[in-house]
Amino acid sequence: MNKVAIWYRHFGVPEQTLELETAPVESLTPGLMRIRMQLSPVNASDLIPVTGAYGHRIIPPLVAGYEGVGEVITAPETWSHLVGKRVLPLRGQGTWQSLVDCPPEYAIPVPDWICSDLAARAFINPAAALMMLRLYSPEGKRVLLTAAGSDCSLLLGQWALRFGAVSVTGIHRSAAHATRLAACGITSVSQEDAGAIERSASESDLVFDATGGKLATSILQHLPETSTFVCYGLLSGIPFRQHHSRPFVRWFHIRNYLNSMDIRQWHALFSEIWPLLNTSSYSGAVRYPVASWKEAIGFYRESGRSGKPLLIMN
Structure with a gap:
């Protein structure tokens, strides 16, 4: 065989x-x-x-x-x-x-x-999205997403709204994603619209970034100092630059958290993922x-x- x-x-x-x-x-x-x-x-x-x-x-x-x-x-x-x-x-x-x-x-x-x-x-993107939202609660906050057309970002946006986010805005590269984002209650912004990105950043409390590069650098420059910026990917292949000590920048690597989970916590994670995933776009x-x-x-x-x-x- x-x-x-x-x-x-x-x-x-x-x-x-x-x-x-x-x-x-x-x-x-x-x-x-x-x-x-x-x-x-x-x-x-x-x-x-x-x-x-x-x-x-x-x-x-x-x-x-x-x-x-x-x-x-x-x-x-x-x-x-x-x-x-x-x-x-x-x-x-x-x-x-x-x-x-x-x-x-x-x-x-x-x-x-x-x-x-x-x-x-059901593992990579759902687990990452859920773990980030548990670490950085969206309740009562205005959330901004990059790479909003990606599976992980799409789940982040939907679940942030379920967990009490005031609003979710998603920055996307392709206009093809705008309709799907709107159907999920996510306000879409083109990655080419620098003005809209700056305005969205200036009104955001919590950012989940998967791109890095110039986009992340621009968002950081316009975020309120009290905001939190969570980097969980670098799809652009280019690091971002933070020019000031605020807003707070946090890094999320799923492997760092998986290694600290015991077997009970590991299975409990999926007990929460299954019903969420089954009722999400x-x-x-x-x-x-x-x-x-x-x-x-x-x-x-x-x-x-x-x-x-x-x-x-x-």
Whole structure:
């Protein structure tokens, strides 16, 4: 029996570095659970490590991918009730492969009322959005988002309103996102409208930024001193500059918080995510066979896309 996996054996541009490989299935390490993967999404968090941006803490060769959904085919006796059930095999091996072995205590069972297209994307963006809103409460505040067309930002905006935000404004690159943002109760502002961005920043109490660069620098220059600016990404690839000690700048890296979670807290996180995610607007899924992984990445990079590419692993 063979399995397929998308590997990177050195750092580089993902489209040029990743390789789809076929190899015999290894014996299952005692104590681990084996999952036959169904769907794995393409996220920025999957592609950035391939470039070497995190070369100080990860070393190839590695299988790409950090989330996805699959069916349990083998499990230790304590978890045998999950055989045949869908789970998220997280915090183990890379998920861009047809079989994943993971520690069973970290596998997240998927409720029957969650479809697989949604379950496959229930970790990176939903967990980051929820954890940030718990750390930096939006209640009674005017919230400003960058990269507002992204899945994480879209959830941040919707959930900030549910958690008591006075208003949410989203800065987007493509006009294609404006209608979807409005449907979620989020006021949209074009990234090209410098005046509107400055006005929005001057009226904001809490910023969640995923872009960095000139946009973040401009927002910081116009924010009230009492505001909080949370940086959780650097999609522009350019650092921002803060010219004054205020407003407060905070950094959010999901891995720093996951490492401090015990098993109970880990599962409780998803108990909160499932009902929120199931009642929120989220990008539609666009499926690609695993052999078409380059096309999936190409679609992911398209400006203004409204769908999320999912790799069909079986």
